[in-house]
Amino acid sequence: MLRVGITGGIGSGKSTVCQIVEAMGYPVYSADHWARELTNTNPTIVDGVKQLFGENVYTNNELNRKQVGQMVFADKLLLQQLNAIIHPVVANHFEQWVRARSRHRLVFKEAAILFESGAYKQVDKTVAVWAPDELRVQRVVNRDGITPGEVRQRMANQMQQDELVKRADFVINNVDNELLTTQLVRLIDNLLRL
Ligand code: ATP
Secondary structure, X not given: OEEEEEEOOOOOOHHHHHHHHXXXXXXXXXXXHHHHHHHHHOHHHHHHHHHHHXXXXXXXXXXXXXXXXXXXXXXXXXXXXXXXXXXXXXXXXXXXXXXXXXXXXXXXXXXXXXOOOOHHHHOOEEEEEEOOHHHHHHHHHHXXXXXXXXXXXXXXXXOOHHHHHHHOOEEEEOOOHHHHHHHXXXXXXXXXXX
16 A cells, blocks of 8 residues: 655645545545544643643633634744644554555545655655645635735745655646646556556
């Protein structure tokens, strides 16, 4: 079995790519989804986060993500400490998820911060989804109803696309939907040959 990590900056189209990959019959683990879920339900994370930020960051067993987001945005060390609590648990959860899918030839892991989090070490190959910055801004403005300035601010806080492209084994150029499917068919074909 081959494990493949899919990453890309905000609005690049990671989720869109993963939806197509899933529709083609391959399991996809969403690290962002599971990190959110486990942050509310996993006792190790809940205890660690409460120790870091105080008991009241959870309301009705749900983390106040906005409050925590504002705190870590202004404090890089705090963000590192939060990641150090969450990432090992998600990594372990991913391992179990993979084990339960051992009959598949390919499994995928979607992660916005595949390289930054160290999660790339848990996959055999990496794929970066790329799109022109202006198109990404436009897509996120349309999707989330936020301003172009807010999107650019988030982009500035992420690994830049040229760096992602340099580090990834494969690049998907997501400018057009039809081309996207063709590229993914070719990508899967290449991965199956490895
Ligand atoms: P985020 O990091 O914010 O979760 P993402 O990389 O997962 O973003 P998507 O949510 O897949 O990106 O795409 C952003 C928006 O752009 C979505 O509304 C999606 O429907 C749209 N989109 C993505 N790819 C295409 C495409 N090839 N053609 C048209 N629209 C697209």
